[in-house]
Amino acid sequence: MQNYLDFEKSVAELELKVNELKLLSNDDQDISFDSNIRELELKTHKALEKIYGSLTPWQKTKVARHPSRPHLKDYLETLFESFIELSGDRRYSNDCAIIGGLAKFNDKSVMVMGHEKGSSTDDRIKHNFGMASPEGYRKAGRLMEIANRFQLPIITIVDTAGAYPGIGAEQRGQSEAIARCTQICLNVRVPLVSLIIGEGGSGGAVALASANKVIMLEHSIYTVASPEASASILWRDSSKASYAANTMKITAQDLIEFGVIDSIISEPVGGAHRDPHKTIIDSGKELQKQLNLLGHLDPEELMISRREKFLAIGRNI
Template identity: 50%
Template sequence: MRHFLDFEKPLAELENKIEELRRMPGPEGLSIADEVTRLSEKADRQLRTLYAKLTPWQKTLVARHPDRPRALSYIGALITDYTPLGGDRAFAEDAAIVGGLGRFNGHAVMVLGTEKGTDTESRIKHNFGSARPEGYRKVRRLVEMAGHFRLPILSFIDTSGAYPGVDAEARGQAEAIARAIEAGLAAPVPFIATVIGEGGSGGAIALGAADRVLMLEHSIYSVISPEGCASILWRDAAAAPMAAEALKLTADDLRRFDLIDGVIPEPLGGAHRAPAETMAAVGEAINTALAPLLSQTPEALKARRREKFLAMGREGLA
């Protein structure tokens, strides 16, 4: 059963009516095909109208859609010969971070991702994509391994942020994230990061210190969630739509500020309506971004990546 977001209620009524008609045996001598066609055309127009003018808050809801393809979905679709690697070699395995070795379009690569899960059981297993320090230590370990074996790195970001629990703070959450970012900036190999859903706070940046950062059209990327921002600034999480507007967290906003390198269009209605088409588009975008980096020297990659992040905000400060 398709899950509809709050702003999609008019569309939900139409699509539910269409499904009822399709299941309904028509009276003898009467065809319901014409009515189904008419309603389908109306639903398509409604869908185009809705998605032509999404607000930042509505884009946030689309980025969080429960049926949106997850990191493991992209790994399964785009990476062949995938061999998962686990553990941080210090404390434990963190299932919120997935990663391992595989091949992308024939190239041996290291792949990383924040995994939210697709149902109740897997969401609990992966802690809804919110990693603890051991998860970010695993990121650092795999990034450094990729550098040692000269393997390009691909990451898929989809997290509301790092796990905020007391146990995570006690084990050095901030330091683990900082070390993961440091490893990304120092990697002597090409690094492509793609925000496929939510890109929340340092938990996302830990996998995003890359040569090229791409975003899906209806994904978001921000230093804090809209609800968290609203709670701090207005003491009211209900002000999240206002915070989403102020945060400039959409792909178009971030591309306009040169904080990301490319926006990948999504099928009409969002990635959850056509997962296979979306994942194919992401694969093509990654391949295009990766190709010119493969011939660059380790020194050039590191220097340009460092300059890329140091340059952010300079124009506004000048």
């Protein structure tokens, strides 16, 4: 069953009619509703084009959080071969909010890692909704250092509301773990490409996205704090999240203008959740394109260009 967002009411009504006609067509073979179905499907497509052609930042936030958007595991299954998961931070435990390991990407060895939110209720609990603890970021840093040692390109896939804010996480050094992981990102001497597929929330995202090239899906977001949190802090009212989202410049379209990201991957009409496979394939093509652009740089140039990229952010605003 399709999960409709609040601004997709007209689409939901049209698709309900399409499904009803398809059921009637199956029940009565003597009557054909094909022309009616095609007409309604065309109206549905046009309605989606109109809605998704002018989404507000708050609406994009809702799309980025859609439960049916493709997750890290979907990308691993489709784009990567011979994936071998590497677990644990060698200090405390293994954090399932971040999954990473060795894999083949277009027949070349890479280190791939990212946030996994989970799909079912049990899965979401297991992966803590993609909110990583210190051990998750220490694991990510450990895998990056392995990639650096063996000169393997690094691909990170970001989809998190933010790092886990629990008391235990703070006691185990959450801020230090995020800072250390960010430092490792900036210091590795191999190509590092980051793909933001849903939410890119705060330091929890930056720790994996301090890359040579940062890519975003068309309706993903990248933000210093969630719109709800920003509204609570700035206006003491979380109900002003929509207004906060509009003022924070969190969309891919805003961020490419500021030089925070390097490219945007177009999503299917209606969002990535309507055609996950196409979204993943298109993402793979863009990842390969960005890796090719970095292929001519030597280790020192990779590190310098990465640092310069982030130092340059905001200079021309």
